[in-house]
Amino acid sequence: MTEHDLPALRERAENGDATAIDELVELAVERGDIDELRHLADGGSTDAVDELIQLAGELGDMDELRRLADGGNADAADQLIELATERDDLDELRRLAGLGNTTAAEQLAELTAE
Structure with missing residues (x-):
């Protein structure tokens, strides 16, 4: 081609x-x-x-993952949570948790407990 x-x-x-x-x-x-x-x-x-x-x-394109996750794609949300956790991006995890994502809330609790 x-x-x-x-x-x-x-x-x-x-x-x-x-x-x-x-x-x-x-x-x-x-x-x-x-x-x-x-x-x-x-x-x-x-x-x-x-x-x-x-x-x-x-x-590591969090903007693209955020766009997809915010559009309702659960796989993108999972990938975004994984990246945010790797980067200790508490703001992103808080944002996702605030939108009702329980996995983000769990990751946030785990990171802030350390």
Whole structure:
């Protein structure tokens, strides 16, 4: 696949071609293209959502994880809690706990008890 093939692949994906969507997700993962994954995820690709969460976690992109978690994605919330805990980010854990996330509340209690 060359860069010249991407516009045609994107057009097929926009027209609902599941194979094209899968190919775009795979290419975006290979390139580490968080913007492409975000676009595909926003378009409804659950595979893109999963890959986006994984990539954002690897990159430590708390803003992207926060966006997904705030949109109701439990996996993104879990990844965000994990990152916040690793970074001792009490503010983020408080924010999530304040939104009713019991895992964040537990992590917060554990970190503040130390």
